[in-house]
Amino acid sequence: MDKIEESKKRVQALRASRKDIKWPLLSEEEKHHLVHKYHPDYKKEAYGKIRIGPNQGEETVREVVKLLEGESCISSESISLTPQRQVDVLIIGGGGAGATAALSVKESGATVLVATKLRLGDSNTVMAEGGMQVAVSPEDSPIQHFMDSLRGGHMENDRTLLKTLVESGPSIAKWLLDIGVLFDREEDGNLSLRAGGGSSQARLLRCKDYTGLELMRVLKDAVLDEDIEILEFSPVVELLTDGEGNCSGAILKNLDNNKYTVVQAKTVILSTGGMGRLHIQGFPTSNHYGATADGLPLAYRAGAALTLQDTFQYHPTGAVYPEAMSGILVTEAIRSVGAQLVNGNGERFINEMETRDAVASAVIRECQEGRGVETPSGRRGVWLDMPLVDVLNGEGILKDRFPNMDRQYSRYKIDISKDPVLVYPTLHYQNGGIKINADGESTLKGLFVAGEASGGIHGRNRLMGNSLLDIIVYGKRAGRAASLRASETKFRELTLRHLEEYQSAQKEAGVVPQLVSPILFPDYVNKD
Amino acid sequence: MSHSVTIEFDGSSHSVPEGITVIQAMWHLGRPMIHGVGCLGGVCGACTITMRSSSQTESQTALACQTMVEDSMALTFLPPDASKKVMTPLSADVADEKKMIHFYPETRRCVACQACTTICPQGIDVMEGVRAAINGEISAVAEKFTSCVMCGLCSMVCDARIRPHRVGIYARRLSVAAHPGSADQLFTRIDEINTGKYTEEWERVMSS
Incomplete structure (x- = not known):
């Protein structure tokens, strides 16, 4: 916990020095490089081949392959x-x-x-x-x-x-x-x-x-x-x-x-x-x-x-702390009015208004290369410096324009106009x-x-x-x-x-369904 | 490493890990949730509960996906909103402020008991909204209900059978019909598209 507090202090201490800096946009080539290296869409080992049906031979993530190859509950x-x-x-x-x-x-x-x-x-x-x-x-x-x-x-x-x-x-x-x-x-x-x-x-x-x-x-x-x-x-x-x-x-x-x-x-x-x-x-x-x-x-x-x-779209700023909020979106609009992304050292690392795939890739890069912050439950993230919105636009603007964010965090006693919050990409869109x-x-x-x-x-x-x-x-x-x-x-x-x-195509291709699809709900239920 | 807390639910006590939400506690207890769960982000109003902590004498309401378990917390899931909605056409005629509660006449029966405001999990001053509706202040009602998740708890506790959340959404819709405003830039753009301003440029873009 001390490490988080220390890092947060750095973010606050460095706020004034970075607030007016316009971070350069990536060139097409830099963006291509960044996304290909860090974006989950390019993680080969996460993908598998679709063996049957109209898109046979093409790839998607293993979780979706399993769904497509699943069996119906109807016969x-x-x-x-x-x-x-x-x-x-x-x-x-x-x-x-x-x-x-x-x-x-x-x-x-x-x-x-x-x-x-x-x-x-x-x-x-x-x-x-x-x-x-x-x-x-x-x-x-x-x-x-x-x-x-x-x-x-x-x-x-x-x-x-x-x-x-x-x-x-x-x-x-x-x-x-x-x-x-x-x-x-x-x-x-x-x-x-x-x-x-x-x-x-x-x-x-x-x-x-x-x-x-x-x-x-x-x-x-x-x-x-x-x-x-x-x-x-x-x-x-x-x-x-x-x-x-x-x-x-x-x-x-x-x-x-x-x-x-x-x-x-x-x-x-x-x-x-x-x-x-x-x-x-x-x-x-x-x-x-x-x-x-x-x-x-x-x-x-x-x-x-x-x-x-x-x-798939991994939204760059999903909450990682408190644990009960993990995955919840912190809207991109907060960045569009001035909130900055900063790593554990309090440094910026990307223009916040790049496309989502680029921003998400940059956040993943910071965390993979040790410049992230670890939460008590072992998740990693970078800071989203929301108090900056009021510094740039005037006192009270943040809570006035983003009442939902304020309400969500305040349930966990976090004041978004005073403290930065920890974020990491969250699975957002197909x-x-x-x-x-x-x-x-x-x-x-x-x-x-x-x-x-x-x-x-x-x-x-x-x-x-x-x-x-x-x-x-x-x-x-x-x-x-x-x-x-x-x-x-x-x-x-x-x-x-x-x-x-x-079903006959499945048999022919040697596909053994591993689940019944659609699955309808995620399986969160404790089996103990 | 994680500590556990004891919650009282469904007639018995259960031990669950600290730091999880009430919904997560239900999963932990082996209950697959179908009713009483929705967005898991505090905006759909499906997971209303009533709860009491050991330090309190009164119970309070909350959204289960937004509430952390606490030791000795006693809780019950509440039934979903079942209030009847009346058809609420948006013609200019009904947009008259005096007629605003035409479709919800019982709104006038408000006795200012504050129950609706007290119960709102979104912290809306519901009763103020109801009073504004009685006074025909459409915009004020609309503003009050901005963050309403339509959970319907306000209607459930109202002795006068007022349906504040329905009045709220109706006032919001009506406020646009009553005050369409001069969104001139939008209307100009629609004209530009309809009169073919972009046709040539489209041809160039689509063929490149």
């Missing part, structure tokens, strides 16, 4: 596929993307059912803090938003998807105002904008540091206003196909009585979110309890291809996912995907604030396209043929 012998429910559009997942899709389907006049693992709104959306990127200011443009995102994504973004994302931004922001989302404003009524890492312009719309909570609260309220049917505690455990390459429904499991419900749907929208609770490479996570990548194995064994499934087109449709016909479960928009590294935009833009698009398709098609046969084919 043809154990269940009757007579539909108990029929609906035009079935939406799986009740986070920001699912709720937006539900509103969009309802608006189109199609019938809709939302099935979600926990409660409506229990999702990563509600935890998003920093904001939503929309090119609003006169100095900005959708093109600049596009270029920033493309550079941030290492030029591997699907350009059509990205163009659609940034171009829809302003009208989506307008729609959010229309349904009653309270974004922070300037005196003159214009939307208040803040800078994010890797962005050339200030373009983050926000609601203090509760942006995701605000979005989800309003979306949820709007869904309830529309009288949309929601089945809570009812995750999907298997998709159904017609055996001819069309998705035709899904099987839900009621978590309270373990009973299955067979739903026949003309189209299905998968909005199951991310994967932080897989704790890839042993990382803590900023994600909600249900973030177990359920959509990936479901879509994959039904025949949908993945893209960029090997890349950059890739299920491959989609601009309508949100996957390579399996009739299966649409929206939000974090999809891949391509963000390339190899998502910029801050692009995810909240993504879920609304593509939630809406998927909802609209799925409704339109539903209006043109009839119900199709319900079969598990895709599963039987997948």
Whole structure:
């Protein structure tokens, strides 16, 4: 403990000397070097080959390989596929993307059912803090938003998807105002904008540091206003196909009585979110309890291809102390208003507004090379000097703009306006996912995907604030396209043929499933 | 190396490690959590508990994912919010401040008992919010409920059956409808996109 206090004193003592120093940005080459050497995405031994299915021969982290190669809890012998429910559009997942899709389907006049693992709104959306990127200011443009995102994504973004994302931004922001989302404003009524890492312009719309909570609260309220049917505690455990390459429904499991419900749907929208609770490479996570990548194995064994499934975002500043907060996000926006990252010696080591992959890599480098600080429980981290925000912007600004951070730390008697806090990268986001087109449709016909479960928009590294935009833009698009398709098609046969084919491919490739997927929840339960 | 503490839960005492949250203690005790757990980050309102420490005579409420276990703490998980929501359209008509509690008329029955404020795990002065709603001060209500996680505890303890959290979110949504403000830069940008200002540049960017 003394060592931590000593280090903290150094951070405070050196604050004045470093506060005005502008740390240089890395050159493309330096950044490439840094990321390749320290970023977990480039840790070869953490990766394995996918041996079956549409992405056979490609790689991803071992935790995801296991999920994809897992077995279903359903078998043809154990269940009757007579539909108990029929609906035009079935939406799986009740986070920001699912709720937006539900509103969009309802608006189109199609019938809709939302099935979600926990409660409506229990999702990563509600935890998003920093904001939503929309090119609003006169100095900005959708093109600049596009270029920033493309550079941030290492030029591997699907350009059509990205163009659609940034171009829809302003009208989506307008729609959010229309349904009653309270974004922070300037005196003159214009939307208040803040800078994010890797962005050339200030373009983050926000609601203090509760942006995701605000979005989800309003979306949820709007869904309830529309009288949309929601089945809570009812995750999907298997998709159904017609055996001819069309998705035709899904099987839900009621978590309270373990009973299955067979739903026949003309189209299905998968909005199951991310994967932080897989704790890839042993990382803590900023994600909600249900973030177990359920959509990936479901879509994959039904025949949908993945893209960029090997890349993940480790948010540079996850809390490492107190232990009970480990993994919890300290929003990037705090760095955008002046909080600095400093190592155990009290020295800066990176421009805080580099893209997340670069900042995370630099933090890992400092810790690996012995310039980090060890917590009592053995975690390592560097300091995030938040008191600097008040020094630079005026007394009281930090707590006023970041009430959530203040509240979280104050529960553990840490005053963020007085003391720096320890941080280390936390598993935050799945950059890739299920491959989609601009309508949100996957390579399996009739299966649409929206939000974090999809891949391509963000390339190899998502910029801050692009995810909240993504879920609304593509939630809406998927909802609209799925409704339109539903209006043109009839119900199709319900079969598990895709599963039987997948099982024979497993046998042929000598793949022995090591778990039942989707796993639905992380296994934290003490077995003693 | 780690010390343990004893908590009272579900009719018996249990020993759990010090320095973990109440939710983590449940896992430690072999209970897989499905209800009563959500974001694990203090913003979803799923894990409300009531608890009492040995030094207290009164119980207090908290979020289980944000609360560390303490020795001799007695706790119970509370049922999730089940308050009914009324349909709350956002037309300009209802955005009239006087009509703000049109859909939640029972709000006027507030007897200023403070129970809602006392119970709020987010430290919101809920009752002040309710009073502001009665006075038709939309913006003041909206501001009060900024950090509301919709756990619904305020509604659970209200003797007058007021649903402050629902009034809060409605006021927030309504405040945008009532005061859309002049977000001119946004509207200009939408026009620019719709009138094709960027079309040529897009062609260049997309073909490069």
